[in-house]
Amino acid sequence: MSIRVRRNAFLLTVPAVVYMLLIVAYPFVLLVAYSLTNRRVGAPSEFIGLGNFAEVLSSSMIWSVFGNTIRYATMSCVVSLLIGLVAALLLSRLKGTGNTLQSIIVLPWAIPASVTALVWLWMFYDLGGVINWLFERLQLIDKPVSWLGLSSRARLAVLVPNIWKLSPFFAICLLSSLREVDNAALRAATLDGAGPIRRFFHISLPAMRRTIVVSFALAFLWSATEFPLIYILTRGGPADATHLLGTYSYELAMRGGFEIGLGAAYALFLVPIALGMALLVWKVGQWHRG
């Protein structure tokens, strides 16, 4: 490989690298620095070492918000993946799916998350909300239910908008991956007497493996760092039951007590999750490159 090629490869990436260092790496270093101080708004800050982390780990909140984050991301992604898979399999049987239909399907994923949050907030609303009306019609409940007012119910309710948002993402990714499944192999398997279920598990699913891992990791990353879908629906409530790491950190640092140091410490617990998922996406993206 010539020096010219190496030099070009390096120079072409310089603008992006410099910019990312300035607006990602530098703020991240600041975040770590904040987490080591008792910084608050309107007070001088002092270096307190790992004091914030000691406080975080000794409070019961960390287990609750960390658990919520993992559970929220896992449950949203698993359910959305299954819905997306079913949708993709069904859509792939439709001959000549129109572009417009596919654009409508991805719409829940593409619209602003705060719009999603607001429309679901209104749908979940106890007074006049369409979900209560529908469930009463179907005789699943006999009087209006407060979906977001009770901890256990709110934890499930906040999953729904995220599933609504992510299922189309999975559906579109898996659909385009299904389109590339080897038709000859499918036909050969049919001739050999393999039914649709065996064809799916032995041919289609292995072919979609990479797409599934990449889309799952991305969706997990988005869900673990989700903000508006929680913040607008419940503000982390009732009684902090639906807070995720990110929303709680924001609440501490940017709204409530302006506890910037402590908020930064909470935010840092997201880093292993986020980097783990990013690494997974990269790794799997590399598979094909050898």
Place this chain on the structure above:
Amino acid sequence: MAQRMRRPAYAAVLALLLAFAVIPFWWMGVTSVKPDKELYSIENPLFPANPTFEHYIYLFESTDLLIWLRNSLIVSAVAALLAVSLALPAGYAISRYRTTHTKLFGLSLMLGYGFMPILLVLPMFALAVKTGLYNSLSVLCLVYPSFLIPVAAWLMAGYFAEVPVSVEHAAQLDGCGVVRTILYSAIPCARNGLVATFVFCFLLSWGEYVYALGLTSSSRMRTLPVGLATLESGDVYAWGSIMGAALLSTVPVLLLLIIARRRLAHGLSIGVIKRDGSNRQT
């Protein structure tokens, strides 16, 4: 025979899934044309009895909706343009050169993508205050590329990988250096991909919430996603106008998706999933 019997079941499941996707949009639309006193009626909430445009009139005349709309357009367009221009050479490098450097660069881009806005909003807030950019549109334009550049670079890498290198060899034989090869050969060949990347970055910025909430404070500096969420504060939820604004903010998304869908879906699959090395200079 068995095949034929299963078809209605397939159709039913698909219809159910589509209903799940579409009902919230229907609910937005219906709510936005209902008069206030009809909002909580449970007679037949899925259809408006006396449709009215009063909420839309209210939105345009008495709220900052048009300002938010303008802000969102400016921020999304500028941020997307900035991100695409920074990511374009990087994406080209990833697709054309397989060196240790580009490999490491690809990895760090992806890791950089992991630092989502919610992680960085605290230090960004402090930096914005310090630099005097707090509560301005420019701070959003400058900060949004943090989550756009990785996506844009990977998408561009995918689109460039599809441009045959033979075209570029011709340009190089004509004496073009790498910059002119990109400008006169790679960019024109991958222009559809470029547009799709821009559209995708635009959409990501259009929906961004965390930075927009944390780095601005006055209503005149709000973008649409944050602005319309402020309509709900106060004692009375103005559901009619909130849903009207929500619907208005999804219209551009739908239009852009219809225009760019084919290239986008294609780019997403090649960008992340299968860029092979057949098209590289080594």
